[in-house]
Amino acid sequence: MKVLVTGGSGFIGSNVARLLKEEGIDVVILDDFSHADFRNILDLDCEVICADILDENLDKKIPKIDAVIHQAALTDTTLKDDRKMVAVNFVGFKNILDFCIKRRIKLIYASSAGVYGKGPTPMKETQPPSPLNSYSYSKYLCDREVVKFFKKSPIPIAGLRYFNVYGPGESHKGKSSSMVFQLYLQMKEDKPPRVFKYGEQRRDFVYVKDVAYATFLALNLSHTVIVNVGRGEARSFNEVISVINKVLNKNLQPEYFDNPYQEVYQEFTQADLSLLKKLLKFTPRYSLEKGVEDYIKNYLTKTA
Numbered sequence: 001m002k003v004l005v006t007g008g009s010g011f012i013g014s015n016v017a018r019l020l021k022e023e024g025i026d027v028v029i030l031d032d033f034s035h036a037d038f039r040n041i042l043d044l045d046c047e048v049i050c051a052d053i054l055d056e057n058l059d060k061k062i063p064k065i066d067a068v069i070h071q072a073a074l075t076d077t078t079l080k081d082d083r084k085m086v087a088v089n090f091v092g093f094k095n096i097l098d099f100c101i102k103r104r105i106k107l108i109y110a111s112s113a114g115v116y117g118k119g120p121t122p123m124k125e126t127q128p129p130s131p132l133n134s135y136s137y138s139k140y141l142c143d144r145e146v147v148k149f150f151k152k153s154p155i156p157i158a159g160l161r162y163f164n165v166y167g168p169g170e171s172h173k174g175k176s177s178s179m180v181f182q183l184y185l186q187m188k189e190d191k192p193p194r195v196f197k198y199g200e201q202r203r204d205f206v207y208v209k210d211v212a213y214a215t216f217l218a219l220n221l222s223h224t225v226i227v228n229v230g231r232g233e234a235r236s237f238n239e240v241i242s243v244i245n246k247v248l249n250k251n252l253q254p255e256y257f258d259n260p261y262q263e264v265y266q267e268f269t270q271a272d273l274s275l276l277k278k279l280l281k282f283t284p285r286y287s288l289e290k291g292v293e294d295y296i297k298n299y300l301t302k303t304a
């Protein structure tokens, strides 16, 4: 089996590509390297195509493959440029979708918990979306396109609504990297971890190894679906700080400051995992404690 991973040199894409290789699957990475880190894929022996997902001639550039895992996107949730966001994330997605339909191959793509906005929790795939920013809106447009195929679909399409992913390979993301990574960077320098007042925002933090595994399992799906991929637990920023303190053997106290994004900020995210468990027979294996410990001990303190 041969699988194309778009955005394969980015954070989640590179973790997915590595897992696929470990599972004996041939991988082709497509990335325009605009927001990637080549070091994420240095250890991977696979074909690399440098191309834009908006390229109208993708068909000529991509070899014979059996499925596409589409991760490429602009991922800065604070970017306010609707035109750019929709062009890359939605029009680019449609280009990939058309490509898959033309080739009659399966498509798995990264959606986001952002589509739920400030909706009720735990968040269910069936609840009405309410995106709060350009990024979430662009992901909502992709999902809306896919809903059209629920009854009759020329190919199986799986939209994975990732929640708050953290783990190795995200350092190039800067201010868009996970809270776990940003807090770690401050705390390893013995600086007080800075969080929005009063650190009680709750997020469904999910380790990238679980996300990669769920994405791999989605290759088995034979119908069109949109499904949550999270840990299923909402943990506060204060809790993240205490977990990092424990792993680093420190006792740093948070410094709170006003949230400039209050109106468009998701204060509470938590995935309902019923559909994930039913369809993929998968329960995430990493608690926040276990994921943060693996991340810091096996990756961050080895490279920093």
Ligand SMILES: NC(=O)c1ccc[n+]([C@@H]2O[C@H](COP(=O)([O-])OP(=O)(O)OC[C@H]3O[C@@H](n4cnc5c(N)ncnc54)[C@H](O)[C@@H]3O)[C@@H](O)[C@H]2O)c1
Residues within 6 Å of the ligand: 006, 007, 008, 009, 010, 011, 012, 013, 030, 031, 032, 033, 034, 035, 036, 037, 051, 052, 053, 054, 070, 071, 072, 073, 074, 075, 088, 092, 110, 111, 112, 113, 161, 162, 163, 164, 165, 166, 173
């Ligand atoms: N990280 C998270 O917490 C999270 C949560 C929900 C959804 N997602 C989604 O998961 C996917 C992967 O996100 P990530 O966190 O790995 O981000 P990332 O920014 O590390 O990866 C995105 C990759 O896409 C590439 N890319 C961007 N524009 C491109 C284009 N026009 N053509 C080709 N390649 C292009 C970038 O160079 C980068 O390698 C994205 O679709 C993102 O929206 C991520």
